[in-house]
Amino acid sequence: MIGREDWAATALAEIREMTTENFAAELESLEKRKRKKDIERRIIEGPKQPWRPTRHGPMREVILTVNKDWFSEDAAFFGDDQATRENEFGAHAVAWLKANFGDDVIHARADRDEAAYHIHAVIMPRATVEIAKPKAKVPTATATRRMLQPSIHPLIENYEAAQDSVGEWFGGLGLVRGERTAAAIREAREIGQTPPKRRYHAKTWKWRRQEELRLKADARALKDERLALDARVVKVQEREDEVETVFAVAEGVSSGAFVADGASGQPGLIEAPVAKETPPSSPTLDALRKRSPVGFARASGVFGRAWQRMFGQARVSAEAEAAAGVADAMQQVAEADELIAKASALLPQQTRTIIAKIRQTIPAIMRRLEQRVKPVLDDQKQDGKGPEKPRRE
Template sequence: MIHQSRPEFAVVCRFQGLFPADLAGYEKHRTRRGGDLGHVNSSRSHLNRNVIGEPDWAARTTALIEDMKAENFADEIETLTRRRRKKQIRERMAEGPRDPWRATRHGPMREVILTANRDWFDALPTVAAREARAMAFQDAARDWLLENFGEDVVHARADLDEQAFHIHAVIVPKVQVELNGTKRWMLQPSKHGLIKNYEAAQDSVGAHFAPLGLVRGERRAEAVRKARQSGEEPPAYRQHVRTADWRKAEDTRIVETIADLDRRAEAMVIEEGTIEQKREAVTDRENAIDAREDAAVAKEQEADAVLAVGQGLAAGAFDIEDRDGTPALFETPDAKSGLLSKLRARIAPSTSGRARALHVFSKTLARLRQQARDEAKTAVARDTAEIQSADETIFEIASRLPYAERRSIGKIRVSLSARIMALTGRDMGRKTPAKGEDDESP
């Protein structure tokens, strides 16, 4: 009797780069309001469930990154102020905050996808057993994500409306580094060893999911190394194609097939209908171009509005005050009218740019004002201590003089102390007259 061995199924772990600007599109696809939905069974979309993070995780993440930009900017301006780099302060104020990550083609964040072959999820005979297996996979995925990425995992969800059960997660790798004497918050994927080392990630996920009967994926990197060492041809590279990209390619193939059929039936197509279709295609293309141009113009206007606010603050034409907990931009009395009119014209087209500038620059100004208050308090305390020390010295010297001189110095000291206290708003702590001295003793 021949016994067939049970097939082995591999756990699949993939990382995909993300930019903060991608989050809006990511959310549209997550909520099934946009993106590539050709492979989605909408009758099951209500079964999708959250695993890690709040429902508004994307908005929270965007706000977090904006706060990082604002805090970095405030720290940088504070450092330049401490070093008295006036020219650099003006330049940085005009330039505004920078993105808190180094230039990269992959993006500063990562999307993680965890799944297995559909046959592994469907192999069990009952619905209850299959649901239990999916839940066990979900629990293992959540534990693996939290164990390896901690609080940097801002979102994870389970999708049940596609071909195979799978987990999507988003990692925001936040670190604090020191650059030119200033602490900066950055998004740095290499913070995590499993993102930095793909093979280590496959080893880790394979070991973690082994209790579920899943195995590690193909050790391609190891096979390539061995082949090169032995002088053999390395195995062909199997590049993963995202579902959306695969569907685009499939759609292209279908369109090309239809086009070929259309060419064969071209003689049967009414010429007027063909012309009308071409006109509609041209109109659609023009509308798409107009929409892209409008979006680009809006982005440029927003950026220019932020820059205009920064330049106005640097030139002293604007200031920001806190009004009932909300930062408000106002024009200073000494601002030049010509400069104001130019700045107003640049800010007016973009309300979002004005709001963004207020959010960023208000934090910077608050930091600088608090620093100035702290420095003023320190100076007053130091000066008061010096004055009090001088007063005590006068008292000690006068105590050794004859009565008439002590009486004269005492009158001067009383008058001087009163004037000093009026200026500093502090009690000088005048010494009590020694026994035998009258009230006019120093």
């Protein structure tokens, strides 16, 4: 709105120029006054910054704004075919800055990075002051130096006066000056009352820093949530693979594709030499083991133990013992069914429907086990290896 894009670099270049000119003017003044020791001292010290050290520094930033709700009523204030309130506010702000600070306003811009539209302006208060005059009977030209001196502007010297000025300037837009907090505090102290609390206005740089920290914290929290979500997804996927592996093993046992591993002596399953009912697309035991080692170990262990227990007791024990073995095997199969039921509760409805259909194969597994046990028991009866009659005590 005011100034060029390179206003900061231009200001720094002007300050360097002022520093050099002031140093040269000071040495010239000392030479005219024949202050040789002072000249030597100043040459060693070098040029000085063209301002007196103060708590607030040599320049000022002005922020002009109004309550954010005022900007949301454009149509009611100007009409649909008129300039927006932001444009009108910006025009008034530029006019007020130039009227009160002239060319010392080196930069002004409009921002919308906060709740309300506002104008930032930078004041570079240039002043020309006299250097100490040499004591001489013959009048000489006055030596001067250029300085940055905020107090040359009355509205910088008295901030309350600046607020009054802004209130009057923007009155045509229906705006009024903010609360006179400073005056109320002074009056309360003069009459011995507790002064009202001064409203805290965060410095722009501090607010930006806080916003940066908040955004970084939000980004970290979002990253942590994403990692936690990814971990949950992986865990759910593992559970799904586990349940699907259990189902596949159950289907393989039901179809006759998988049978008990009698050679190793350990409870487990192997692929049947000839599996007439196995669909071509059915997974192999190795594929199921790779998909979910946990699910495969659980399923093959349960079905393998049930199978071995049923056949072992059918060959060695009597009919009563074989029946008990069959019941125990059925219990093992029931445990497998319960495992499937619990695992399916973690899955979506569509998957649970598929599971329900697969669980309907469990009765077929039991019937197949009974059919395989019956020939063994019949052989034992023909060989005369039936169970001993129970002794009567």
